[in-house]
Amino acid sequence: MLHSVPRFPASPVFSRFGTRQSWNSVLRPLLPSFVADYLFPDHRPTWRLHSTSYLDGLRGIASVIVFICHYTEENFGALTASYGIHEDEPPGLLQLPYLRIIFSGRPMVHIFFVISGFVLSYKPIKAIHARDLDQCYTALASSTFRRAFRLFGPCIVSTLIVLYLFQTGYLVDPAPLDTWTKQFWRWKGAVFHQISWPWAWDRDLRPAYDIHLWTIPIEFVHSMLLFMVILMLSRVRLRIRQAAVFGLMAYCLACGKWAGFEFLAGLFLAEVHLLQHAQPKAWESSDVGDEADKDVLASIMKVLHLSLIFVGLFIGGWPNFDADKTPGIRYFLAQTPFPFAAMDPLAPQKFWFGLSAVFIVWSVGELAFLRNFFEGPVAQYCGRISYAVYICHGPVLGLFQEPVLGLPYSPPTGSPGMPGFKKPIMGWGVKGHLGVANSTQTTVSWFFGLCIIGPMVIWAADVFWRAVDTPVVNLGKKLENACLDNAEPSPRSQGYSAAA
Template identity: 65%
Template structure:
C-alpha cells in the first residue's frame, strides 16, 4: 500500500485518537504550529488594541496575586521596607509589573468602550433598528457571558477540594454543594451590591464579576435613554453622569460611562479620518499642534504608569504618590483607606485607554500577536490563575530551610527543618533582597506557563463554548415573525 503524500500526512495523523487528544491538551499556540490545518485565523479590527491591553492587564493581575501570596517583601514602595533594603522591582514604573489593582479599573473602562462601540456606531449611522438589535443582543447574552465561566470554574474548585487537591474539604459532598450554590447565587452572580467587594467563596478574585454585570446593565440603560437625542446633548449628558458618579463616590459607574464617552470620540475621529485625503491626514499628523498633543499623550501614559504603582499601604509616605493622595477629592478622600487609589486609578485608566489608542507605536504593540493571544485568553487567565496558584505554588515556590536557633540546653531551643525546604525559595533563598528578587523571578518562570496553559485549556473548553452557546440560545429564542399583533389587540394598556 502506498503511503499518503507528505501534504496529506498531517491530516491523516490528526484523525488519530492520540493525536486529537494531544491537539486538545497542548496550548493553542503550540497546537497551531503542529497542526496548521486546524489553525484559526484572527483578524485585527479597529478596537483590537483594547483586546491586547485587556490581555496584558489580566497577566499583570496574575503577577500581582503571585507576588502578594509568595513575596510580600516586594509589595511596599521602594525604601519603605522596615526590615531590609528594597529591590529594584519596587521602584516606580518597575512595580507596575505586579500592580494588579489599577488593571481592574482598566478592565472596566475597556468594557464600557467595547460594549458601547457597535451601538454608538449604529447611532451615528442613523440606523436605530441596528442599534436596538445590537443592544438587545448584548443585554440578552451578558449574564451568561460573565457568569457562565465563573459558575463552571467554582464547581471545578469544589471538585478539586473534595478530591483533596485543594484545601481539604471539611464538609460532606452534599454540604459542599449547598455551600457552592450559596456562593454562586449570593456572591459570584449577585449584582445588587454595585461596587462592594463580596469576596466570593471558592475564588475570591471573582469579586469584580457582579460589579461588571451591574454596570453593564447601567451602561445599556444609558445608551437606550440617549439613543435618540442629538450628539452634543448625548455627550454632554454622559459627561454630566461621569461627574455625578465621581461626586457620589461610584468609581465603577464612572469608568463604564467613561468608556462610552471615549467611544463617541473614537467614532467621530474615525469618521473624520475617512473624509480626509491621505495627504491632508499626513499634514495634520505632522503639524505643531499634533506634536503637542502627542507629547501630552506620552505624558499621560507616564503619569498613569506612575500612579499605577500606588502601594496598598503607606501611600502617605511614598514620594510622588503622597501628593496625589493629598489631592484626592471628596468623597473618595474620606470613604476608606483604599478609596483614594480607586479615584486615581479610575481617572488615569480613562486617560491611558484614550492615549494608547492615539499613539501608533503602543497601539501596534497591543495589536501584535503576543498581546492579542493574551487578549483571547484574558478572561480565562483572570478566572484560572487563583486555582492554579493554589494547586502548584506550594510545591514550586516552596519555602527555605529553617535553621536551628537558640541553645540546645535552653527551653526556647527550636530545631531546624521542622518542615522540609522546597521549591525555588530553597534553591535561591530569601535571606537577602537579591535572593528574594531572584526567587520571585524564577518562581514566575515556573508558575507562569502553568497558568497560561490552564487558561488556554479553559478558554477553549469552557469560555469560548459558552460564548457560542449564548449566541445559539439567543437565536433559538428570537421571535422572528414578521406580523406582530398590536398592543390593543392583545388587551395591553398603552400607558403601562
C-alpha cells in the same frame, strides 16, 4: 509557510491513533493552542484585526499583570512595599516606580472596566451614528440577553472545579466539609449571593471558591447600567448625548461610584473614537494652516498622550500600604477629593486608578507605537485568553505555588536541650535553593518561580478558554437565537400601533 507534521513512532499505543486526524482530536484539546497550531497547521484558525483590536491586547496584558500581582502578593510580599521607605529592609529594583507596574494588578481592574464600557458601547453607538436605531436596539437587546451567560457561565464551571479540589483535599483552605452535599450547598450560596449577585454595585463581596471573582458582579451590574444609558440617549443629538454622558461621569465621581464612572467613561471614549474615524483629526485637517502647523499640533498631542501614559503608570505603582510615606504617591493621596478621601483606606487609590485608566485607554489608542504593540501576536493571544487567565490563575496558584516555591532555610532557635528549642528546617523548592534573605535573592526567586508557574497558568487558561469560555459564548448565542420572536406582526397589532 506550513510546517511539516512530525511522524510519531510506531508502537501499539501510537498505532491506535496513527492518523493525523486522530492525533489532532486527541492532543489538540490538551495542548496550548499555539503549540497545537504548530503541530497541526491544517486546523490553524485565522485572527483578523479590527479598529479596536488594541483594546483586546491591552486587556490581555492587564490580565497577565493581575496574575503576577496575586503571585507576588501571596509569595513575595516584601516586594510590594515602596522603594526605600523601610530602613530595616534593603530595597529591590522591582520596587522602583514604573518597574513595579509588572505586579500592580489593582489598577488593571480599572482598565478592564474602562475597556468593557468602550467595547460594549461600540456597536450600538456605531449604529446610532449610522442613523440605524433598529440596529442599535437589536445590539442592546442581544448584549443584555447574553451578558449573564458570558460572565457567569465560565465562573460557574471554574468554581465547580474548585469545589471538587476543596472536597478532595487538593486545595486545603478551607478544609473539606463532612459531605459533598454540604459542599454543594455552600457553593450554591456563593454563586447566588456573591458571584452572580450584582446589586451590591461596587462592593467587594469576596466570593468563596475564588475570591478573585469579586469583580464579576460589578462588571455585570454596570454593563446593565451602560445599556440603559445608551438606550436613554439613543435618540438625542450628539452634543447633548456627550454632555449627558460626561455629566453622569461627574455625578458618579461625586457619589464615590468609581466603577460607574469607568464604564461611562468607556462609552464616552467609544463615541470619541467613532468621531475621530469619521473625520480627520484637527492637526490632519486641510483647514489647519500649512504642514509645519500640522506637525506642531501633532507633536503637541503626542507629548500630551505620552505624559498621560507616564503619569498613569506612576499612579499604577500605588502601594497597598504606606501610600502616605511614598514619594509622589503621597502627593496624589493628599489631593484626593471627597467622598473618596473619607470612604475607606483603599478608596483614594480607586479614584486615581479610575482617572489614570481612562487616560491610559485613550492615549494607547492615539499613540501608534503602543497601538501596534497591543495589536501584535503576543498581546492579541493574551487578549483571547484574558478572561480565562483571570478565572484560572487563582486555582492554579492554590495548587502549585507551594510545591514549586517551597520554603527557605530556617535556622535553629534556642539551645539544644533547653525549652523552646527548635531544630533547623531545611529549605526546599525555589525559595529553599535560591533564598529570600535579601532583596537580590528575593527578586531572583520571584523571577524563577514566575518562569515555572506562569506557563502553568497560561496552559490552564488556554485549555479553559477553548473547553469552557468559547463554548459558553456560543451557547449564549444559540439560546438567544432559539428564543427570538421573528414572527411578522399581526394585522391587529399593526392597527393598534397606527391607532396609538
